Amino acid sequence: MSIATGTDRSRNLSPNGRAALGLAARGIHVFPVRAGTKFPLVRWATEATTDPETIIDWYTRWPAASVAVACGPSGLIVIDVDGPAGAESWAALTAQHGEVATCTVTTGRDSGGRHLWFLAGDGPSVRNSAGLLGPGLDVRGVGGMVLSPPSVHRSGRHYEWANRAPLAPLPDWLRQAATPAPQPVRRATPGRVSTASADKVLAALVRVVLTAPEGTRNDRLFWSAVKVVEHADAGRLDTETSVDALLRAAEAVGLPPAEAARTIRSAVEGPVRA
Template identity: 40%
Template sequence: MSAATVPQGTGGRQAYQGSSDWQNALANALEAAERFGFEVIPLSVRKLPAIRSPHHEDAPGTPKCHGECGQLGHGIHDASNAPDRIRAMFDAARHAAGYGIACGRPPHHLVGLDLDRKNGVDGVWELRKLAAKHGISVPRTVVIRTPSGGFHAWWTGPAEVKVPNRAGHVAPGVDVRGAGGYLVGPGSRGTSGVYALASDPDEVTVQPIPAQLLCLLTAGKARPARPAFPDGAAQRVGGGRSLVGLVRCVLDAPEGQRNNRLFWAACKAFEHAAAGRLQADAAAAALTQAAAVVGLPDNEAAATIESARGEVLGAAT
């Protein structure tokens, strides 16, 4: 593992005067890629990949494409540090308000800790307790302040270790961003504000992750059995196989993709509702129940579904 210096201007200290969020995001993404080799993608204001999948109309169960088709819209699989590729992605996503930095990729193999401070849980304090309990010395590293009051701590990891994406695995309020995940780059705008560099501007180096902490992030953990989704629940809502398939899409979501899957499924459900093929509220209830089964917090699931409702039905009214 090696340390990685982060540019002070990578969105963390200043905006480009007279520029749009899109222009700022593109400029910061290019700086992160060109100067430090980070692989990036454009993000929407909801912190989701900004390019719509070319396979969004594929039926659930269709073999996944990770970019083999040659088109854009495959989320983190599109991430690149090639300037021409980055510009092409942002040209295809003129509504982008931020950029994501791929974790687990060379040369830095980034690992991120998302330290939430909400709902009575303080991820920063929980990480300190965890470090004290295991005698882990945590060096200063790059820290990004999130608009909600939390923080993202960045680390470099070893090439030979694949760090999984996990929520609350090591401690309450501490989520892990590893291989297949991404960190929201400083300067990105979310629905609640801008992500900003919180580290000392003179100490903006991503440090190697402590070995003991890495062990905790990658250790196995027995997962509680999921409660069963009630038989026939989706069918009773109406919408036939379409809604059943959307519910199944959420139920089959791997950890780290649950919220993205829920948003996609909700958008499709509301599109069906707009066409009169099912009832919007009933479909939302079925998807909410599916989200609970896979372990998404109620407030997070509700926010995601309402965001999808506004995206589809709000725009049509």
Template identity: 40%
Template sequence: MSTWTRARDSALYAISQGYNVFPLSIFKTPSIKSPHDKGHACRGQCGKPGHGVHDASADTAYVRHLFDLSPRAAGYGIACGGRMVGLDLDRKNGVNGVETVYQLAAKHGFHIPQTMTVCTPSGGFHLWLSIPGGVTVPNSAGRLGPGIDVRGTGGYLVGPGSTGKAGEYTLHPKLGEVDVQPVPEQLLKLMLPKPAVRRIPRNTPTPVTASRALDGLVKVVLNAPEGTRNDRLYWAAAKAWAHVDDGHMGATEVEAVLVEAAVRQGLTAGEAARTVASARRAGVTA
């Protein structure tokens, strides 16, 4: 069985289990090129494929079509948010997210449930956890601790049956396919952003002007020349977080759209999320 066939069939099986999926390249990035020129802010409203996680669907025929458009797809992404979040535990480069999450559990008095677990090529794990309806968990990288990334609204996990540059993503050999367990209450609280100290706004922009401001920051990232991508992303994120603190923009949307724009420019989702988070921390401590 080819890598492409395995990825497609695994994605179709994930649909049968109720997940929204889309094809990924061997680099774990969306495999369908954007239909837009650089500088766009479309997240799928145009109806064409090529919008990353916004292509994710539970429609079997549509996902087959996405894979037909992706002859070099090697994996698939499972969209997070809604009723599920992912806990990405890295074990590489001297960082052990598994140790970190157990230290976190001991400190805050919760247990890590035996939930759906995917083994990653680097020796880490993806834990799938369900969340209550109506709760929005933002993406974060390293905010809970070294080696722990959270995949929430606007994020995705690499599904089992996928192949990356470093190897395959497989179900945990001892657990196999098990039910997704609820996220522990204390862990959920840690995943949610702390209430920001609100500054008194000088004016009250309308939703339209706030949206235009965010679109402008996205364009800064998308138009960044080679060698300046991370710096431009940091600058745009710092500006956006200031708007969030003023109450003009939503934190979840800011993080999701800036990370997506950076991924389209060639950064990995992890790199982008860390830069956005770094700009956030700098603004909070400034």
């Protein structure tokens, strides 16, 4: 009996599967997400990989899955330029510091959007942030993920390569701008919003799910996901990282993965976000 090799199996992969293999061959860690969403189909924080056999297994099982990239292990920093506000903010930055040619993806957003891919390099780590560089500019670094072509955006359009220029090293000025200044320690006072770190905020929301009594777990998961949206809109949390943490917590307490994903999706994409 003959055993099919990875090369033989890859010939039957979907375009998304072949794209994932192509990225992996360049050292980029990938994982599958549900098409049209950013909901991981695996525990991406620990399972994103460059291993061809694993990727072939994933895209044989989920041929329509979109292709996501784990930025940290891939050594990438991605600047998300979202809509007209993001384009204006980016133009202001590059007018001051100079434009940098690098690999660029169009995201398929209704308002227009681009992802600028940079090599993280050996400098200080850059973590996720929202709006730190300016309105409409998000950063995906350590702990972050982005979708890659030919994934489907929730608008129904596909992510596409705007150009395939070589990945440029992250400029020093951009690394500095994407690194938040240390915040002074403040004591919480009644009636004021807590200044707890993003890690503490997310840990508290995960704990709500993990400690929910049986019969209330789905409701507590929804509540936590709504809070993730609020904190993400305020720039305190990264949505993708937070959603993954909630999904893992839901799985840990016994909620079926599909049910948990639907609950979180209704909170993240539903009218609560409007």
